[in-house]
Amino acid sequence: MIRRRDLAAAVIGLLPKSEPRIEGGFVFESETEGPDLGHRLRDRARFPAPRRTERIETLIVGGGAAGLCAAWHLLRRGYRDFLLLEMERQPGGNARWGRNDVSAFPWAAHYLPVPDPRQTLTRELCRDFGLLEGENWNERHLCHEPRERLFLHGRWQEGIEPAIGLTPEDARQYERFQQIVGELRQTGAFRIPMEEGLARSTPAIRALDQITFDQWLAQHGFSSPYLRWYLDYSTRDDYGTSLEGISAWAGLHYFAAREPHELGPLTWPEGNGWLVQRLLERIGARVRTGAMVHSITRAGARWQAAAGDTRYDAAFVIFAAPTWLASWILDPPPPRWPFAYAPWVVANLTLHRWPENRGLEYAWDNVIYGSPSLGYVVATHQNVKTFQPETVWTWYMALASGRAADQRRLLLGGDYSYWKEIVLSDLERAHPDIRRCVRRLEIFRIGHAMPRPAPGAIFHPERFRRARHSGTLVFANSDLSALSLFEEALYRGVSAASHVLRLASRAGA
């Protein structure tokens, strides 16, 4: 098809072009939202005194996955005398999502692995949401093909585990690692939720929590750069922590806690925002947003929580906000919470056209070997259109190594153009024309995205103490598991809610 226009394009294409403008900025960082708000807490800023009091039996603090799941459980048991307070304007926490004229997209967590039959609670939630019908998973919500690809040695390969250029020794080490993981899986000590397996821990398994994953790999002679990259990628992806900073127990949990599965994961254009929306459909009216609880104090047998101009007088409190915040909110403060939190950067890029792509078709998850980022997920992948000229990509990076506090300073120190440049130059490795395709690029800086499961975290006495339910104020955040997973948030939320239900029925009786 020889056309003048095409000819012009062919020749002009050789010339450098001025780059189109890319719009955007940081999100969730207005005055009433984002890091400033947390900082005001930390700095004990003066908050106005409440002018009115509201009496409620149970107060849930925090509208992330854990708090919403606690509320979901209360309602399912027919319990309605509760209220959920969320400090941000949009509930969902790490499962928040956005939407523009092209697509919905996640702002953080974006999938749920297909739960195996042992994960009864997660399966129950899936049934409630129509994801699991009988024993059949709803095809619409399972990740469509092609699922994953990896940019390695200048080309895309299928799957994320490196397969191009492996030496026989690399392959042997890979096989040996799988074998060890298989044996650990058999012990039953690695489960989701993690609490359910701990009782089966032998001293050897407990010892895994005393060293880093990196040290464990060295001890076992795992030196293959491909294997080490893949493991590092996995721990950065799930726990925001690199091999050198993560407990060997947690690193191995990632692989040993799940059956190798053909299906899944479950995913949606808005990521886990889809789950949040289903939860909100059920809880909706009992959620108050923009309500930051800045103090919780004892008042006799009850609790008084202050948020904005209201004092909430509650018999029971489920503290589902990140556990570290309790040190700033509870009076008197609980013992020091010993975990560091990994900072993350998430960017959503709106593309007016897809970058040129040779070889494999675009997958849902697209990872770049050797990059400090975690690659990008295509938000439009799960819509079933045959024609999708525009798209939204969600790019992830955990600031996974070094001290978390230093990384957080780096995170907040860089301005928008700094982080924009990081995102674009990272994608440029695999997509040289990316700058000409993006029309909007928004960035979410998450200072405390998830707990880092450093050595010692899993068997830390304070973790056990805080996770145990006693009294009328209980904790529920997924960080009690030291593993930031939706399933853990569900488990912690539901456990806390069950405890409150027991207390409430006792009080009522």
Place this chain on the structure above:
Amino acid sequence: MAFVLFLSVFLIAACGLVYELIAGAAASYLLGDSILQFSTVIGAYLFAMGVGSWLSRYLTRSLVARFISIELMVGLLGGFSSTLLFFAFAWSQGFRFLLYALVLAIGILVGLEIPLLMRILRERYQLRELVANVLTFDYLGALGASLVFPLFLVPRLGLVRGAMLFGLINALVALWSTWIFRHHLPQPLVQRAASAFVVLLLGAGLAIGDRITDTADAALYADEVILARSTPYQRIAVTRWKDDIRLYLNGHLQFSSRDEYRYHEALVHPGLASVAAPRRALVLGGGDGLAVREILRYPSIESVTLVDLDPEMTRLFSTHPLLTALNGNALNDPRVRIVNADAFPWLESTRESFDFIAADFPDPNNYSLGKLYTTAFYRLLKRALAAGGAAAVQSTSPMFARQSFWCIHETLKAAGFRTYPYHAYVPSFGEWGYVLATHTEWRPPEQLPSGLRFLTPANIRTLFEFPPDLAPVPAEPNRLFDQVLVRTYDREWREILR
């Protein structure tokens, strides 16, 4: 006078460089591998210029007349160079030969220009001054051309008309040389007339250059292109050769008017004629309206919904006289409702139900199209199919893509349909496959609408018989999360085309 002379040097230098760039660009565009094309074209061109300079020694008499002839030849050859190249690419096997022949010829002529001009001007200037000035303007011309080519010539005029514009400049230089050097010319009028003729020829070419590119486009199809549209979704081309009208989408044949009735009768009637008093029908894909035409043969039909992604497609097939003649003006029938939408999301959102559904999508040659052949899609199809209704699914060729065909069959079964696979022979496609899907048991129709050219109540049954070479092979259902069909289809067609 001096200024005009050196302006000529500037212009012919620019022309020389432009022809070289045009040859390199056209070769890169048509053959690919721009580094190879530019490098060999530039090399051949410079070499030819050397040959020209060397040959200039043999020109001894009437230098001015020779110079004018050379300018005219360069103008003609260079001016029509890209036209010649495009036509050679479209119509002959000798593109490369012509490319280098043209490059060598133009190069030799351009190589003659400057030495000749210097010798002509030798009497007016000192050698020192002459060499300095001529070479200065020569290089300046090259600079000018190299800037004009990408910034103005290609984007505004294109290669075909751009070449003609510069050919015209060569011819104009020849024309005014007949004035400047009129005292050196034995017969200035003859030269002037020849120059004027070439100027007119190139001027005319410049005026109709647009039509020339369209003709070259047409040559890529075997038959006459009567209609071509590029839409955001696809490239639509309709060709005609005698009474055979063909539709191509992105270069893939969709139908030939000589045998499309076989394809569309087979798609519609085995299913639709078996439904008692069908009222509502749905066509997914099939913006050509040919399946709709078959559906409208049933007097009980009250509405036909046509869902096709591309508005341009349905517009063409409801307005172009030649195309509406093909589909019997089906798309303008008051019973027909056209929806320009993506089929999967549309089906997901609709709550309507239909007595007959035809799924007439392109073959599943990528993951996007593969979605339209999954259990997830067929479950939606099942929801939209009324009790007692029938759905017919275009299912690629059981001959060329046997396992793909049976995979589609398996997928419909897995979605909970009762399935009845069948096939028909369509000469321009070969042996073609369909699957009929119903809620309850299907019986072949006893009666068919009148006016059919392919199907009879008697021969319908034979379509459902599969000879051993098309017989079922084991296949897995195609699912959104595991698109076995796309991989199977890709493998099977690759084996055919090998």
